[in-house]
Amino acid sequence: MMLLRSSTPRVVARAVGATFSSSATTASRASSSAIPAMIPRRRQRHRRVSPWVTRTFASSSSSSSSSSAPPHEGQIKIAHILMDASDEAQLDELYERVVAGADDLATLAAEYSKCPSGKANGGLIGWIGRGQTVKPFEDAAFATPIGGVTRAKTTFGVHVVQVLDQREAPAAVVNVSVEDLAEVLEVGDLDGVNLVDVREEDEWRATRIDAFTLMPLSKVMQMTEAEWDEKLAGVDKSKPTYMLCKAGVRSAHAGKEFASRGFKEVYNVMGGMDAWGRRR
Numbered sequence: 393m394m395l396l397r398s399s400t401p402r403v404v405a406r407a408v409g410a411t412f413s414s415s416a417t418t419a420s421r422a423s424s425s426a427i428p429a430m431i432p433r434r435r436q437r438h439r440r441v442s443p444w445v446t447r448t449f450a451s452s453s454s455s456s457s458s459s460s461a462p463p464h465e466g467q468i469k470i471a472h473i474l475m476d477a478s479d480e481a482q483l484d485e486l487y488e489r490v491v492a493g494a495d496d497l498a499t500l501a502a503e504y505s506k507c508p509s510g511k512a513n514g515g516l517i518g519w520i521g522r523g524q525t526v527k528p529f530e531d532a533a534f535a536t537p538i539g540g541v542t543r544a545k546t547t548f549g550v551h552v553v554q555v556l557d558q559r560e561a562p563a564a565v566v567n568v569s570v571e572d573l574a575e576v577l578e579v580g581d582l583d584g585v586n587l588v589d590v591r592e593e594d595e596w597r598a599t600r601i602d603a604f605t606l607m608p609l610s611k612v613m614q615m616t617e618a619e620w621d622e623k624l625a626g627v628d629k630s631k632p633t634y635m636l637c638k639a640g641v642r643s644a645h646a647g648k649e650f651a652s653r654g655f656k657e658v659y660n661v662m663g664g665m666d667a668w669g670r671r672r
Contacts (some may be wrong), residue, residue: 469557471515474507562651570667586633590646632657
């Protein structure tokens with residue numbers, strides 16, 4: 393059982409023998425949690441939420457530690473505690489303790505949450521957008537101010553939800569052909585782009601485009617939020633970023649994660665190295 397539906401695996405930037413930065417990219421050219429997630433239901437624009445969740449909206453609004461307006465667009469960063477529906481009374485008690493400031497949610501999640509994110513990350517789920525969680529959970533989270541705490545009831549149990557931050561929705565990942573990539577490489581202004589190969593190291597050794605920095609998906613998925621932030625320090629996210637793999641599947645997943653991290657122009661090379669090898 394997973395609390396956040398992840399259509400993209402967690403991707404964090406760790407190059408093999410190289411750091412993802414402007415200087416590291418240049419160097420590479422020269423050298424050649426599961427977070428539990430709930431399957432979403434189809435979004436209905438005017439659907440009424442359950443009385444239980446509606447009641448918690450008013451409670452969370454009055455107990456919020458922030459006066460920020462509820463985020464209705466973009467993404468929000470959330471943490472939660474999940475308990476069985478039969479433990480609703482105990483969850484209400486934990487909710488009151490968090491609201492009163494007697495305990496922080498991370499500490500309580502580590503002790504009480506049934507979700508694996510509780511033990512591993514203090515209840516942190518991370519960034520979510522509309523349509524990524526089941527409707528009652530989404531309704532509760534997106535109606536809560538930044539810094540606020542609310543509750544939700546879903547088929548998975550009952551939740552205390554804390555909204556930690558808000559950001560704009562990520563840019564869409566654009567599919568491009570290998571011919572488009574060839575034009576970029578032929579122009580020669582490689583300092584003006586980010587080039588990321590997310591294949592495994594053995595694939596990269598067998599055949600590669602030297603201008604790309606290697607960041608194997610299987611390795612970087614294990615990095616923490618702090619490591620991800622450190623790895624991207626100094627990287628120019630406004631540059632066009634091209635993602636490459638064997639056939640375009642892994643790179644599409646990676647591209648969505650990079651876009652969610654603030655990269656403004658993300659391109660997925662369709663067909664990947666297979667298509668690159670077939671081009672004339």
